[in-house]
Amino acid sequence: KNQVEQSPQSLIILEGKNCTLQCNYTVSPFSNLRWYKQDTGRGPVSLTIMTFSENTKSNGRYTATLDADTKQSSLHITASQLSDSASYICVVRYDRGSTLGRLYFGRGTQLTVWP
Amino acid sequence: DGGITQSPKYLFRKEGQNVTLSCEQNLNHDAMYWYRQDPGQGLRLIYYSQIVNDFQKGDIAEGYSVSREKKESFPLTVTSAQKNPTAFYLCATQGWGRVEIRTGELFFGEGSRLTVL
Numbered sequence: 001k002n003q004v005e006q007s008p009q010s011l012i013i014l015e016g017k018n019c020t021l022q023c024n025y026t027v028s029p030f031s032n033l034r035w036y037k038q039d040t041g042r043g044p045v046s047l048t049i050m051t052f053s054e055n056t057k058s059n060g061r062y063t064a065t066l067d068a069d070t071k072q073s074s075l076h077i078t079a080s081q082l083s084d085s086a087s088y089i090c091v092v093r094y095d096r097g098s099t100l101g102r103l104y105f106g107r108g109t110q111l112t113v114w115p
Numbered sequence: 116d117g118g119i120t121q122s123p124k125y126l127f128r129k130e131g132q133n134v135t136l137s138c139e140q141n142l143n144h145d146a147m148y149w150y151r152q153d154p155g156q157g158l159r160l161i162y163y164s165q166i167v168n169d170f171q172k173g174d175i176a177e178g179y180s181v182s183r184e185k186k187e188s189f190p191l192t193v194t195s196a197q198k199n200p201t202a203f204y205l206c207a208t209q210g211w212g213r214v215e216i217r218t219g220e221l222f223f224g225e226g227s228r229l230t231v232l
């Protein structure tokens with residue numbers, strides 16, 4: 001069964017600290033994995049995409065890693081800011097070759113950054 | 116101002132009433148989607164459309180209906196048959212260019228929050 005599991009469910013950190021969010025998936029075959037950031041009451045926005053051949057990708061203070069062998073991804077946030085408070089959603093796309101495969105959504109990790 | 120516009124942002128409905136959520140896009144994307152988001156759950160697909168005048172049921176289509184008469188518009192009607200309609204509804208689009216097919220990025224609207232009284 002294709003699934004995406006995220007941990008922790010929620011996380012509270014102090015401003016300026018680092019944190020790492022986890023995403024484990026069983027989707028196979030795998031096309032790509034994307035991390036989205038969703039502010040409260042807003043739509044999700046893409047942070048980064050990882051394909052099978054990529055291990056690490058950075059977007060400012062956000063760094064995503066992917067281990068396709070163990071089917072694990074992480075999102076590391078460096079020097080957290082109050083604006084990082086949001087839900088972070090891991091989304092894995094099933095590989096259907098040249099056409100778009102379906103998406104599998106994790107439940108998200110709710111990050112709260114305190115001053 | 117390019118993007119996806121969902122309206123209304125907040126909507127209250129009495130039981131037994133149908134309501135329609137609007138989704139308009141000017142990104143020239145062919146594919147449009149409706150998702151439902153409940154607290155502590157992942158996004159669930161309600162309906163999607165890959166081309167005008169064609170749409171497909173998603174995982175939780177019961178109690179919902181859609182139309183796709185124009186490329187820019189994909190309204191969602193929440194009918195009285197939907198047993199638990201209180202939720203946050205998200206509209207998304209996706210392009211069908213070669214790069215967009217490979218990456219599959221969804222662009223989301225700001226969402227509509229429906230509350231049944």
